[in-house]
Amino acid sequence: MTGSLISELKPKGKIITPFNVISGLFILVGIGFMIYRFIYGLPAVVNEAPGFPWGVWIGFNVMAGVAFAAGAYTLTFVVYILKNDLYHPIIRPTVLNGFLAYVFYAGAIVLDCGRWWHIYNPLIGNKFGVNAVLFLIAWHFFLYMLAELVEFSPAIAEWLGAKRLWKVLKGMTIGAVVFGITLSTLHQSALGALVLMAEPNIHPLWWSEWIPVLYFVSGIYGGISMVLVEGWISMKAFSDIIPEKFKKQYPNIAVGLAKFAAGVMFAYLFMKLLVLIHGRHWDLLLTPMGYIYIIEVIGLTFIPFLFFLFGAKNRSVGLIRWAAVLAMLGIILNRCSYVFIAYKWYVPLSERYIPAIPEVWIALTIVVAHMWAYRWVVRRMPVYTDPPEWAKEDH
Numbered sequence: 001m002t003g004s005l006i007s008e009l010k011p012k013g014k015i016i017t018p019f020n021v022i023s024g025l026f027i028l029v030g031i032g033f034m035i036y037r038f039i040y041g042l043p044a045v046v047n048e049a050p051g052f053p054w055g056v057w058i059g060f061n062v063m064a065g066v067a068f069a070a071g072a073y074t075l076t077f078v079v080y081i082l083k084n085d086l087y088h089p090i091i092r093p094t095v096l097n098g099f100l101a102y103v104f105y106a107g108a109i110v111l112d113c114g115r116w117w118h119i120y121n122p123l124i125g126n127k128f129g130v131n132a133v134l135f136l137i138a139w140h141f142f143l144y145m146l147a148e149l150v151e152f153s154p155a156i157a158e159w160l161g162a163k164r165l166w167k168v169l170k171g172m173t174i175g176a177v178v179f180g181i182t183l184s185t186l187h188q189s190a191l192g193a194l195v196l197m198a199e200p201n202i203h204p205l206w207w208s209e210w211i212p213v214l215y216f217v218s219g220i221y222g223g224i225s226m227v228l229v230e231g232w233i234s235m236k237a238f239s240d241i242i243p244e245k246f247k248k249q250y251p252n253i254a255v256g257l258a259k260f261a262a263g264v265m266f267a268y269l270f271m272k273l274l275v276l277i278h279g280r281h282w283d284l285l286l287t288p289m290g291y292i293y294i295i296e297v298i299g300l301t302f303i304p305f306l307f308f309l310f311g312a313k314n315r316s317v318g319l320i321r322w323a324a325v326l327a328m329l330g331i332i333l334n335r336c337s338y339v340f341i342a343y344k345w346y347v348p349l350s351e352r353y354i355p356a357i358p359e360v361w362i363a364l365t366i367v368v369a370h371m372w373a374y375r376w377v378v379r380r381m382p383v384y385t386d387p388p389e390w391a392k393e394d395h
Helices: 002-008 018-040 056-068 071-081 085-106 108-112 133-160 163-171 173-196 211-237 244-279 282-286 288-313 317-341 357-378 389-394
Strands: none
Touching (some): 056 211, 085 133, 211 244
């Protein structure tokens, strides 16, 4: 067992490839920036601006990253609760991606904490109490990571050849799914509740009482979009190990996801329109911040909605992929708008927060490291490939 595990830690395939060289060097530089940050503090790598408590690590890595991880609880609900077997082949890669997203993106909170060694404080409610939204989110993040680990753990047991452990873990799957869905539903909206409290500082086009609901709904189609983009990349990167039967099924899966995403995006756009009408901020649309709002809602939400719609109707997987990419860009712009783009919009540009090169580099390093971890697992565990014979009875 020990020998086989050690052999699994060795690289598989060619080591010297353009992707490995470029991404490896990128990660090394990013790690250097991280070490520098931990030694010399936040000001050493970030652009600090008075009144801007959060930056790109929270807006991009945490808030957008958690939205993209929502594909896991969405699809587990569809497959395990609604019993829709069409999406069963992509459950494992989706849950794996969701778990890694929480590990890497929620882990970015450590980087953003000035006194990072006090990262445990949100879990114990130190300083701000157990009634704070941050206390709620911290525990939801932690427990949901554990739930996703349990959901994916049968694949780990199959990789290890642990038959008895596999039976135990397999029996825990449904409970973990229900628990995970409940947690994720709550903390997706709770992230919106965090910015809900910053009403005086958030531009009127973005702020409304419906922010928690909008975060939850947008997280659903954001997660589906992530699943589509992940599938697109995986079909190319792991073409040599993905079974032919999966490749033949994938167009039907993509079309089904596109229909689902289009339906959720329609609901989201309808709510955004109601919020705009209720807020009566039409005059703000023809302002610099208004143009950003239009790009987000029209260019990166309504247009991908149409792409999803026509892509599903015409069974165009290519159009569906581009819809997913645009939708993800819309989620990123939306979350960053709440954190720093539309935050304190009235402050002169010279006094606003603008991300520094090192912090952007670190943010992207986390994404690349996520991709490396995902590839390592997929190349070794039965994520896309068939499970061992003894575990096929339940597949």
